[in-house]
Amino acid sequence: MSDSVPTPGATAPLAAGSLAGKRALVTGSSRGIGADTVGYFAEAGASVVINYRNKEARAVKLANSIREAGGSAIVVGADLTDPASVSAMFDQIQAELDGLDILVLNASGGMESGMAADYAMTLNRDAQVNVLTAALPLLAPGSRIVFVTSHQAHFIRTTETMPEYEQVALSKRAGEDALRALIPQLDEAGIDFVVVSGDMIEGTITATLLERANPGAIGARKEAAGRLYNVSEFAAEVAAAAIDPIPANHTRYVGDISDFGAIAE
Numbered sequence: 001m002s003d004s005v006p007t008p009g010a011t012a013p014l015a016a017g018s019l020a021g022k023r024a025l026v027t028g029s030s031r032g033i034g035a036d037t038v039g040y041f042a043e044a045g046a047s048v049v050i051n052y053r054n055k056e057a058r059a060v061k062l063a064n065s066i067r068e069a070g071g072s073a074i075v076v077g078a079d080l081t082d083p084a085s086v087s088a089m090f091d092q093i094q095a096e097l098d099g100l101d102i103l104v105l106n107a108s109g110g111m112e113s114g115m116a117a118d119y120a121m122t123l124n125r126d127a128q129v130n131v132l133t134a135a136l137p138l139l140a141p142g143s144r145i146v147f148v149t150s151h152q153a154h155f156i157r158t159t160e161t162m163p164e165y166e167q168v169a170l171s172k173r174a175g176e177d178a179l180r181a182l183i184p185q186l187d188e189a190g191i192d193f194v195v196v197s198g199d200m201i202e203g204t205i206t207a208t209l210l211e212r213a214n215p216g217a218i219g220a221r222k223e224a225a226g227r228l229y230n231v232s233e234f235a236a237e238v239a240a241a242a243i244d245p246i247p248a249n250h251t252r253y254v255g256d257i258s259d260f261g262a263i264a265e
Contacts, residue, residue: 011236013040018243020045023097027051027080027131028107030059032204033148036235037104038062041242042071046102049093050075053107080107080127081119086134093138100138102242105131105147105179108172108206124171129178141190146241147179150206154197154251155260164213168206183250196241198254202228229255 024041028034030052038048039062048066050073052059063073074096078089093100108124116122132145139145152161153172161169176195186193200207200221211218222228229237237254244252 011240014044018044022046022101024102025049026104030055033235034106037238040239042066047072103145120171125175128175144192159260194241195251
């Protein structure tokens with residue numbers, strides 16, 4: 001197991017030019033952690049793909065701001081639970097960028113109202129595997145895939161989480177397990193794989209929905225942890241995971257994990 005990062009904000013943004021010539025897709029990047037991660041990549045010189053499901057205006061605004069700052073960005077809408085939509089997304093990326101060097105699997109969900117009972121598993125497990133598999137033809141040796149998760153999901157087998165988050169946590173852990181099962185195939189292709197696991201992040205949709213369902217839950221977690229990362233701090237860690245050396249067990253722990261149980265892969 002790798003060491004946890006002791007202080008929120010300890011990871012600095014990527015150095016300017018450090019990703020020059022690289023191409024990066026971040027799923028679910030029209031807002032929140034994904035949007036800030038895209039921003040860090042663009043500032044480092046990467047050509048970025050902003051993916052959205054239904055927040056096109058936000059995605060376009062982000063792309064325009066990157067271009068105005070001298071960066072390169074394209075916007076690609078896709079419903080990750082729809083294989084045809086995912087295939088069309090990668091066709092567009094191939095046509096416009098001729099491949100990818102970094103794939104960040106950031107999009108997740110399951111707490112939204114009005115969704116099917118199996119939506120969390122469909123998005124957080126099945127869609128993650130399908131996106132990675134569909135991306136493989138675009139990823140050359142030396143490329144890297146980063147999967148973003150939470151401590152509450154990563155350690156769900158040994159540490160209980162908030163009841164309102166349990167099904168999401170179970171589905172994200174199932175997704176992580178399914179992706180890890182592909183590591184031998186990725187190794188053979190020369191493609192790196194890293195999991196970034198963090199505590200609850202202040203300012204995210206998940207934190208907002210949890211607080212709405214269980215008032216005081218995020219405050220209690222913050223008090224127990226001492227401090228929670230905010231969106232930009234955690235995004236800096238995700239961005240760094242795209243270039244830093246592969247940690248033990250392929251897992252980059254962000255923040256303290258002393259409140260969680262036995263070591264997980």
